[in-house]
Amino acid sequence: MDVTYREEGVAEAASSVAARLADAPARLAAGEAALWGAAAEPEAAVRLGWLTLPRTSRELLPELDKLVERVRAEGLDHVVLAGMGGSSLAPEVICNTADVPLTVLDTTDPQQVRRALDDRLDRTVVVVASKSGSTVETDSHRRIYEEAFRSAGIDPSDRIVVVTDPGSPLEQAAIEAGYTIFLADPEVGGRYSALSAFGLVPSALAGAEVSELLDEAEEMLPLLRLTEGNPGLALGAALGGAALAGRDKLILEDQLSEINGLPDWIEQLVAESTGKDGKGILPVVAAEPTGARDELVVAIESDDGDVRVDGSLGAQFLVWEYATALTGLVLGVNPFDQPDVAGAKDNTARVLEQAPVAAEPALVDGPVEVYGETHAKDLSGVLTELLHAVPRDGYLAVMAYLDRLAAFDAPVPKDADFEQMTEAWTAADAQTLRALLAVRTERPVTFGWGPRFLHSTGQYHKGGPANGVFLQITGAVTADVQVPGKPYTLGELQLAQALGDQRALTERGRPAIRLHLTDRVAGIAHLLAAAQEV
Structure with a gap:
């Protein structure tokens, strides 16, 4: 390295x-929680387990090998990971690098969840991964898959594997349901958990050689003391x-x-x-x-x-x-806490509990409704306003609460080559907006799929420097998915998450505009065309 x-x-x-x-290497090697100061010490004291994971995670391998062998013997070749943030990002990198297939559900978009449900359910094994055991997105995925398996005559206990911390609500639910359980080290925070059960279990099931990851990391341990x-x-x-x-x-x-x-x-x-x-x-x-x-x-x-x-x-x-x-x-910050994440979660819960109120858009431009403060006359004017609002030390964050795989549904010419297919996908992808706006400003433009980014950059948006400008994109839901045992659908949860985060941003004085696509396909095309006019 x-x-x-x-x-x-x-x-x-x-x-x-x-x-x-x-003196940091010696103090870290000794697991000294006081390194980050007295205020951070209580949190740090229970968050340094990642330093020894290259060795301690080897305890998981024998049981994990048995599970992989069983899953292969039963012909279960579609591995779905229901997890957010640290529970999904590391396995995604591991599997993409190893070139083994893994379906990652880190979304509340009904269309994207339906894609996974409609894909080889009879050959699907689902890893439900949540450190706290109460992550709303992951809990929703678990409930939806449980119902889908039962409706197909499949015993969920044969198909669901749980990764969580000891004593979490998810562990208790898994014990009662008879699911296979892998308990993670409770002294490892989510974003430091790549080499823990959260990274290794879904990756191994998908076909990655996870013992090699531990070997590679263990080689670093002597160097990190120097x-x-x-x-x-x-x-x-x-x-x-x-x-x-x-x-x-x-x-x-x-x-x-x-x-x-x-x-x-x-x-x-x-x-x-x-x-x-x-x-x-x-x-x-x-x-x-x-x-x-x-x-x-x-x-x-x-x-x-x-x-x-x-x-x-x-x-x-x-x-x-x-x-x-x-x-x-x-x-001079505590690297192990996330003090500003709870606000958006609390706001989401409040939105779900309230009776829906039909807000009036500030502007309607074709299939795009604009919500928030704007003086613009059209969509390109809204985008221009946002770019001008970014301070000289700031950034623009684009956050899309949509199906991140939808662009692959775009029609492509018959007998198209890869370049032509890529052009068609790019023209239908919300993420293309980032590149279009980036060439029109000297300031950084980031892009995040919601609610995935809430477990990633969401903390920075609300707790970091107050120099961000925020653009949300939501879309109409045509085929929703009910969350079993809950009084809401995925579409309602997804919109509540967007509104909850927008409220958390505006409460902190951070400007946020929401664009709602009344037709998702037409709305993306219209939005990208408007960006090209800026």
């Missing part, structure tokens, strides 16, 4: 915090030092890497760990550097960045976790 400074400013920034980090030649220390000093010097927009570049999707995992780890108390580092994924003074470009196995990070996936997981914990120390 190598961390290389490729720009003089990075070396200077890292050197500026060296004294503060001088003050010289310690890749975690080098990366943490670069991230923290650069942020203190004003370079707090982390551009993640991985185009040449054989590791597939690591920036999405890093985004959650860094944003949720550092984005609090008005401080933090904003990761920006899938973006081209602009040369702005507040950018730090970190490249995964590429020479394009200010910092180059090379290493296997297991090593990357552990070193980034280590570096992020040290970055919290440099910035």
